[in-house]
Amino acid sequence: MRSRRIAVVGAGMAGARLAAQLHAHAGPTETTLYGAEPQGPYNRTLLADVLAGRHRADALALPTGDARVRTGAEVVAVDIRGRALTLADGSRETYDELVLATGAEPVLPPLGGPVGPSAGVHTLRSLADCARLARDADTAARAVVIGGGVLGIATARALAARGLTVRIVHRGPHLAERHLDRLAGTALRTALDRLGVTVHTGERAPVLEGGERVTGVALADGRRTAADLVVLACGARPRTGLARAAGLAVRHGVMVDDTLACAPHTYAIGDCAEHRGVPQGLATTAWDQADVLAARLSRTGPGARYTGSPALARLTAGPVEYAAFGSCDDAAEEGADVLRIGDATRGAYKKLVLRGDRIVGAILVGDLATAGGLARAFLTGRPVGPDPLSLLVPPSSARLPEESRP
């Protein structure tokens, strides 16, 4: 049997996982990844760690199995019917199956004032972004991070670790409100405070100030905070231009069904895809989708279907850490049993939301000792048993002093 040529547009985390899994399944496939970036696929979730000096920029590469990886090869058009794609240099390539894994791009809210990295206004989505930001940070003293979600917090911590004075200016009522409840947001704020990172919440319309370079950020109450650089961490949106131009159905993301197909011989996975109305932004979800698609395309699991991924959010930014599983905001507590432990002295906050003996959601901030057990209990959906508190407080034998921290 002739092997099928699989073209993957986008050499990011989803594409890398798909390629590695296709190789592992050893089906009759021949995979090519087309990436616009100069590097092959790398672990994008570690960019803040590169900024913090923890990982080396050239050490993030991900496995791609036996795929051909074409770097610096941006795909500018796809011809779904003709099963061909066009690269930026004008060349055309044909394929048998097309996988869109184009990822997401940073949301750039209209903040007025200076724009772009040369003006000191950065995003952090790629190694190139990271290099520019790191260069700027070398000569900067004060930074403002717009956005207090996972990326904003991790970036703020990384900049603080580089010695900058950092402020987070966040639109929501508390930090990471998509994952955390108010008390968890407060615990996180306390942890950041200890690192010298100041947090401003409820800032719906900060305005960037400056000319060629950013000089500061004006806040709603008229206060100004000086800044030598600004990082925009206001979320990401699916990168769908190519799909839209090709005539594929796009709402927030490229719409896919449970087979991850969006058209005959055409699939979308990862941050660019929208499954059952839900766009997503987690690497683990992208990998779940890649695993299903690899099983299908390799024909080792022709019946494999993607039915969604559990909500499992994790942040590790030095000593600022949290885990949030399932529904755990304040609204989710309605009619549920809630176990809650607050420990302001040690900066810990823990919450378990139960319906009957099933976990609906959980939060750990500051003390992640039970994160593994909680993750497994949440993922398997088994009853919690007679001692649910053990999911928040480890048995004394398992408690460990953390003598060294990264």
Next chain:
Amino acid sequence: MTDTHCPYCSLQCGMRLRPAEGVPEVTGRDEFPVNRGALCGKGQTSAALLAPGARLTAPLVRDGDGLREASWEEALDRVAAAMTATAGAHGPDAVGVFGGGGLTNEKAYLLGKFARVALRTRSIDYNGRFCMSSAAAASRAAFGLDRGLPFPLADVARTGCVILVGANPAETMPPAVRYLRELRENGGTLVVVDPRRTRTAELADLHLQPVPGTDLALALGLLHLAVAEGHVDEAFVAARTTGWARARAAAMAHWPERVEALTGVSVPQLRRALDLFTRTPDGMVLTARGPEQQSKGTATVGAWIDLCLATGRAGRPLSGYGCLTGQGNGQGGREHGQKSDQLPGYRSLEDPEARANVAAVWGVDPGTLPRSGPSAYELLDSLGRPGGVRTLLVMGSNPVVSAPDASRVARRLGALDHLAVCDVVLSETALLADVVLPVTQWAEETGTLTSLEGRVLLRRAAVAPPPGVRGDLAVLHGLARRLGHATGFPDAPEEVFAELRRATAGAPADYSGISYDRITAEDGVFWPCPAPDHPGTPRLFLDRFAHPDGRARFAAPSHRPAAEEPDGAYPLHLTTGRTVTHYQSGAQTRRVAELAAAAPGPYVELHPALAAGLGVGEGDLLTVTSRRGAVTAPARVTPAIRSDTVFMPFHWPGEGRANLLTNPALDPVSRMPEFKVCAVRVEKAVLPRVRVPDAPVAVTA
């Protein structure tokens, strides 16, 4: 008084047997440097099997449905006739041989030669395939050579940190635990990775309790942290390894938060483990059956070796990767040709030069040597099938209890035209045989074994075997003669060893410089030992690894699920293992009164939370069901096990056999079955209603 070694595990503790009333008295031998006088309960009671009545004393042959005593002539004639008839009708590969990791080097060697020269069959493998084959495959891939420990066990006490992965020496080889205690007394630390808080885990500075089948992800999570936190030994990696870029990429794909969700081990614990492993200059990773007996066992061991290589903890004193081999001669048993793809000296059956070398020693044309045959489970699964084995000789193994999916294996054994079993006792496998040959056991015979350290040891006969019992070598001698090989199969151990030395000269496991006299004088000799004046090799790889370029190779594996993960119908993991009281299939230890009394039968270990959900308490009968079978055994409720996992020891036969449940999914490289993880359902047992006898019952109106 005779100095010898224990009949059981790969530690091969030094023993002294003193003649006494009845059976000899056993004491630990203080001078032997490995156990320094200590013995476990199994070793202390090992002489019980020398008592008349405990062991077989006459050959048995099957007539109709029953086994009856027979003469050796009749028994051997029957086996040889069956072998000849099967080979004539179905070809030589239809005659099979199934060996054991408890056989001496001499027996393992002669059994392999018997298969290749007398039977000319490719159908030979052994129960060591179920033991450490994944570690062996991973070690050969990484280092170019497999020797359980590349250093003496005593080095363990002097390193900085030991990570024990899926190993429970406190129960499986108790005298070895002193090295772990000494390690900690010397300021070193111990990390134990096990889904259960075992007696060994109780000794640890840190116990990581992963979901069964996720040790690979755990290792790569630690490797990721080693990269992130600057613990990669760049100089070592550059000078002594190849493939680092791929391994680093594998680590990048296993970031700690992902590993946490896969393994259930929290990121702070991962950080703590890596900190303990890297805070001192020396460290070791030792694996046992936990990570090895998986359908990805080779890749899993490879991941742990990658951690050692990346951090420079290999190829130098007091650092490295090692496997705690299980069976008494698990090491030597895999080196001398009873493995389906191997010739003596750890030579490959597919290597033309190795074939020529060994064929010359054997005095045969290399072209007549068969090629590689099926692995243990595949061989057993072929029994009685078209193209499969129809006459089987089993030597020193009890697959009815020890093989995965045991009811299927028992059915396959039942489908044979002829089954011959050499054993000391009437094992569950022997009960199915057409001919049972009663053979000598440890204290009744002389021969060499190679311990988990690669130390070649000499066991010496201390008592005369009962009349009617012969050695395995004599069995092979007798069968070979009947098959037309009057010479070439000596039954004197030292004569066989002399030939083994010649056959291994120049091979990876080179025994050519080792003699019985040297072993006696030096309390064992470490292979390779290529010349009589060579000191032996206690520590391997100090200058170079055994690949032609001298470099170790990274494995760069990736996590994948177990062959069978829990689902709605089978929601729990089953993992199997051992208890302190019994050895392997229990064929020996279940016949020792003290041991049988201490651990009379199987049980199901489960967490209180799971027990509460099932509404069962300590001692209640549970039925554990997998896709392959169901087992009923009493509950043992303990918080020492994960609440998503149940554990069963596998030492017992019959309806409580844990291996009725296990999954024979095989590792693609080592062909190791997945004993350590399958999916099961657990329920309170529904016992058959006891019928009230139809006796008159007094009824009061």
